[in-house]
Amino acid sequence: MAASDDLYRLGIQRFGLGGRQDTRATFGSRLRDALVAEVDPKAALLGDQRLPDTARAIQIVTEIQERQREARAQKRQLAQVGAKAMPPAGNMQNNDMLAAPGSTTAGKPDAPQPRPPEDPDAIRVRDLLLDDVEARLKKAISTDLGFAERWVAFWSNHFCVALRRGQIMQGLAGAYEREVIRAHAFGRFGDMLIAVETHPAMLHYLDQRQSIGPNSPAGKRRAKGLNENLAREILELHTLGVGGGYKQQDVTNFAKALTGWSVSNFEEMIDGYGGFFFAPNRHEPGPQMVLGKSYTDTGKGQGLAILDDLARHPATARFIANKLTRHFISDTPPAALVARLEQDFRKSGGDLASLARVLLTAPESWQGPGAKLRTPYEFIVASLRATDTPVDRVPRFLNALNLMGQPFWNPEGPNGHPDDLMTIASPKAIKTRLEFALQVARPAAGKIDPRERAEALYGPSLSGETRTAIARAETRPQGLALLLMSPEFQRR
Amino acid sequence: MTILPANACCEAMPMSRRGLLGAGLSFFAWTHMPRIASAAGARDPRFLTIILRGALDGLSALAPVGDPDYAALREGMALARSGENAGLMLDDFFALHPAMPNFARLYAAKQALVVHAVASPYRERSHFDGQDVLESGLAGVGKIDSGWLNRAIQAMPKGERVATHGALGVGAITPLVLRGDAPVMGWAPQRLAESNDDLARRVMDLYNHTDPVLAKALQSGLTADMLARGSEPDNRGGGNPAMMARAASGAARLMMKEEGPRVAVLSFDGWDTHANQGGVKGRLADLLGGLDGAFATFEREFGASWKDTTILVVTEFGRTAKVNGTEGSDHGTATVAMLAGGAVRGGRIVADWPGLKAGQLHEARDLRPTTDLRAVMKGILADQFGLSAAVLADRVFPNSASLKPMAGLIA
Numbered sequence: 001m002a003a004s005d006d007l008y009r010l011g012i013q014r015f016g017l018g019g020r021q022d023t024r025a026t027f028g029s030r031l032r033d034a035l036v037a038e039v040d041p042k043a044a045l046l047g048d049q050r051l052p053d054t055a056r057a058i059q060i061v062t063e064i065q066e067r068q069r070e071a072r073a074q075k076r077q078l079a080q081v082g083a084k085a086m087p088p089a090g091n092m093q094n095n096d097m098l099a100a101p102g103s104t105t106a107g108k109p110d111a112p113q114p115r116p117p118e119d120p121d122a123i124r125v126r127d128l129l130l131d132d133v134e135a136r137l138k139k140a141i142s143t144d145l146g147f148a149e150r151w152v153a154f155w156s157n158h159f160c161v162a163l164r165r166g167q168i169m170q171g172l173a174g175a176y177e178r179e180v181i182r183a184h185a186f187g188r189f190g191d192m193l194i195a196v197e198t199h200p201a202m203l204h205y206l207d208q209r210q211s212i213g214p215n216s217p218a219g220k221r222r223a224k225g226l227n228e229n230l231a232r233e234i235l236e237l238h239t240l241g242v243g244g245g246y247k248q249q250d251v252t253n254f255a256k257a258l259t260g261w262s263v264s265n266f267e268e269m270i271d272g273y274g275g276f277f278f279a280p281n282r283h284e285p286g287p288q289m290v291l292g293k294s295y296t297d298t299g300k301g302q303g304l305a306i307l308d309d310l311a312r313h314p315a316t317a318r319f320i321a322n323k324l325t326r327h328f329i330s331d332t333p334p335a336a337l338v339a340r341l342e343q344d345f346r347k348s349g350g351d352l353a354s355l356a357r358v359l360l361t362a363p364e365s366w367q368g369p370g371a372k373l374r375t376p377y378e379f380i381v382a383s384l385r386a387t388d389t390p391v392d393r394v395p396r397f398l399n400a401l402n403l404m405g406q407p408f409w410n411p412e413g414p415n416g417h418p419d420d421l422m423t424i425a426s427p428k429a430i431k432t433r434l435e436f437a438l439q440v441a442r443p444a445a446g447k448i449d450p451r452e453r454a455e456a457l458y459g460p461s462l463s464g465e466t467r468t469a470i471a472r473a474e475t476r477p478q479g480l481a482l483l484l485m486s487p488e489f490q491r492r
Numbered sequence: 493m494t495i496l497p498a499n500a501c502c503e504a505m506p507m508s509r510r511g512l513l514g515a516g517l518s519f520f521a522w523t524h525m526p527r528i529a530s531a532a533g534a535r536d537p538r539f540l541t542i543i544l545r546g547a548l549d550g551l552s553a554l555a556p557v558g559d560p561d562y563a564a565l566r567e568g569m570a571l572a573r574s575g576e577n578a579g580l581m582l583d584d585f586f587a588l589h590p591a592m593p594n595f596a597r598l599y600a601a602k603q604a605l606v607v608h609a610v611a612s613p614y615r616e617r618s619h620f621d622g623q624d625v626l627e628s629g630l631a632g633v634g635k636i637d638s639g640w641l642n643r644a645i646q647a648m649p650k651g652e653r654v655a656t657h658g659a660l661g662v663g664a665i666t667p668l669v670l671r672g673d674a675p676v677m678g679w680a681p682q683r684l685a686e687s688n689d690d691l692a693r694r695v696m697d698l699y700n701h702t703d704p705v706l707a708k709a710l711q712s713g714l715t716a717d718m719l720a721r722g723s724e725p726d727n728r729g730g731g732n733p734a735m736m737a738r739a740a741s742g743a744a745r746l747m748m749k750e751e752g753p754r755v756a757v758l759s760f761d762g763w764d765t766h767a768n769q770g771g772v773k774g775r776l777a778d779l780l781g782g783l784d785g786a787f788a789t790f791e792r793e794f795g796a797s798w799k800d801t802t803i804l805v806v807t808e809f810g811r812t813a814k815v816n817g818t819e820g821s822d823h824g825t826a827t828v829a830m831l832a833g834g835a836v837r838g839g840r841i842v843a844d845w846p847g848l849k850a851g852q853l854h855e856a857r858d859l860r861p862t863t864d865l866r867a868v869m870k871g872i873l874a875d876q877f878g879l880s881a882a883v884l885a886d887r888v889f890p891n892s893a894s895l896k897p898m899a900g901l902i903a
Contacts, residue, residue, distance in 0.1 A: 373706075421705065422705075425705055425706060425709040426709065426713075427709050427710070427711075427712035427713035427714075427715075427716055428713055428716065429709075429713075430706060430709040430710045430713050431710065431713030431714060431716075431717055432713075434688065434691065434692055434695060434710070434713075435688060437691075438688050438691055442663075442664035442665060443664050443665050445665065446665040446666060446668075446671075447637075449620060450620070451620065463702060465698055465701045465702050466698060466702070469694060469697065469698045471618065471620075472619075472694075473619065473620075473694065474545055474546040474619055474690065474761060474762070474763075474764040475545045475546070475619065475623070475759075475761055476620055476623075477664070477665075478690070478691050478694070478761075479620065481691050482691070482694060482695060482698065485691075485695045485698075486698065487698075487699070487702050487703040487706060490703075490706060491703070
């Protein structure tokens with residue numbers, strides 16, 4: 001009895017997004033089967049028809065950026081006219097050291113400038129993003145167990161893009177995850193890989209749009225050259241992994257094969273808005289030798305052929321098997337499970353549904369204790385689920401993620417957010433979890449008895465220490481916050 | 493000292509006009525008494541309930557220094573008649589904690605009173621359940637999603653301004669005592685979220701026993717936070733006198749608006765003083781000082797309306813009579829309830845004192861309750877808002893017909 005309660009807790013933490021009030025009662029005895037049932041292409045879709053697709057998102061942002069450019073040009077013109085009417089800045093009495101560079105206070109030293117109203121277009125772009133985040137969070141709190149969402153989050157982080165790469169990314173990041181990651185989450189790895197590397201978000205994020213074959217017509221004309229960024233990260237982060245047996249020459253040659261891969265119409269109007277676009281005049285001519293194999297120049301197809309082989313490469317199978325195990329199970333992954341996943345990846349040709357089922361049913365996956373910590377995103381979602389908290393103020397959740405060091409869709413580098421225990425359990429992040437827990441608990445505790453909720457979520461597997469701490473809390477909000485901060489809730 | 497037998501006190505007190513009417517005409521529904529309704533409207537009374545969450549130690553708030561067994565039970569925490577541990581002697585038996593000079597002043601002006609050895613009907617020792625019973629108005633733990641104060645407002649006549657303007661709940665959530673069908677508005681002081689040192693301490697305790705990795709991370713995070721704030725973390729427990737002041741002045745201003753609420757509930761946390769409770773100075777003294785400041789704030793902000801104001805201070809239960817091994821006190825039973833305000837017939841201590849000898853203590857450890865807290869609540873509602881004993885016994889405090897409203901609390 002106790003063993004099955006502990007297994008339930010391990011499973012819901014490790015593979016789900018945490019229990020809701022009735023999750024244990026509903027799925028407690030058949031959790032593994034219920035998790036496996038979420039290995040379903042439909043379960044990975046967001047299913048919100050109102051969100052814009054890639055082409056529409058690019059169109060919206062491009063139009064906004066055109067307007068912003070015009071507005072800036074107008075402003076510059078006005079500024080030039082105004083400058084003639086005013087004395088040169090050097091003659092001004094005011095020498096305000098605190099004035100920001102380029103600030104407009106010079107003309108009126110005493111009048112504080114009102115903050116300019118925020119550009120409504122900038123708000124529109126941010127709303128595009130917030131709509132997608134809200135839809136994602138709503139799915140996360142309403143889904144039964146959340147394995148499909150966890151699986152999506154893993155791949156989204158594996159193939160991450162970053163909002164820090166400009167306004168266009170704010171518009172595109174949602175469509176990217178929906179059309180590329182979700183659509184292929186339980187499909188074939190090779191299909192996801194090609195969808196990723198040909199999507200405008202990735203082509204923009206890893207600078208592929210600027211890469212020009214040195215011997216292509218455009219390269220000869222403009223004396224601009226190769227950008228290896230995408231090719232390198234595909235090898236290092238997306239497929240083979242560091243130590244996957246590639247050399248610098250493989251990176252360079254792969255980068256040459258990828259030249260000409262671009263996006264129609266971030267700036268220029270070519271063929272309607274937004275999508276993958278192959279520019280033959282930037283493509284490096286000739287065959288390319290990558291990982292000991294020569295790929296003939298078939299234009300766009302040259303890069304695709306290399307991706308196909310990378311998706312099938314044994315090093316990729318090993319890399320993915322290892323990373324999945326590290327993410328879901330342990331920072332020191334059990335070798336037997338890694339081998340199981342690697343074998344399945346190779347045998348099934350990178351069938352991600354098969355891989356997920358192996359992960360969920362392997363005996364090693366159900367051995368505790370949970371040695372990792374919920375990621376900041378998992379913790380936030382689990383907190384909402386555990387306390388019947390609706391998704392209302394999305395910016396608040398985004399801010400909490402920032403403070404916990406893992407800004408949403410915005411990792412520092414293309415290697416994505418780390419998920420190892422020691423990085424996630426940073427002092428500031430844990431302190432922030434405490435504050436977030438109390439913020440969630442305060443309004444939620446009006447209708448929840450923390451002792452009852454702890455019992456509903458974990459039953460007999462709750463430790464005596466946690467049970468006592470919750471029961472001794474001074475107030476219900478404090479008791480509920482203690483539940484959210486308990487090792488049982490934090491660990492997975 | 494005014495020591496009254498618990499059963500006698502209600503009869504012995506001279507009844508106020510409202511109390512008399514309420515008791516005498518209890519079988520009339522309110523709609524039949526428009527005269528009183530309009531009288532109440534003209535008076536525009538204000539009623540605040542302050543809930544001290546965590547269980548206030550009544551023996552520290554109002555110390556029975558005249559009880560021969562008190563000093564030995566309380567050891568270093570004990571107040572005295574004089575000397576460095578002197579309390580503020582309200583009569584020759586009870587000393588008010590010296591952190592409460594405002595309350596002592598109001599007491600001298602006959603605008604404050606204390607009911608001692610009082611408890612809700614709850615006899616277990618869980619904060620959650622104790623607060624539920626305190627707020628629900630039920631005779632014991634039970635499932636109900638409305639509180640006695642909300643039901644009291646519902647029971648007021650339609651024309652009564654309290655009934656139409658609703659009540660104010662100060663804090664992030666509406667407390668149970670105010671939940672129900674009557675309209676409630678919420679307000680919380682900004683930066684309420686900062687008062688989480690007590691939660692941090694409790695989580696640290698839990699991690700220290702269960703999870704060294706999380707313990708180390710949280711401890712470092714708290715230390716860094718302390719350095720950033722340039723202050724010591726308050727490891728002594730929850731509660732925040734500065735927050736009490738902000739909550740009180742904010743609530744007072746809202747209640748002074750013409751169309752503002754006339755009934756409000758405030759919750760002050762942090763009274764769960766298991767360790768390092770302190771005596772004349774210390775953790776509990778700081779909290780009592782915060783509460784005392786709230787009285788002064790309301791008196792100042794209410795101005796001329798103070799004369800029609802009643803503030804009731806209650807807590808879920810009391811604390812052990814004997815000091816524990818960590819210079820604190822554990823969950824107990826009977827404690828004090830405090831009343832302050834110009835409408836209060838003060839300058840008295842209402843207590844059927846049970847004594848502190850081992851045989852006199854509840855379960856040989858706690859101050860024994862001799863007054864039911866609901867009688868105090870009923871008395872205020874009857875006298876200040878004219879609710880009948882029948883309505884109080886039926887709708888506001890269900891199944892409490894045998895418990896009479898304590899008369900004479902309101903002038």
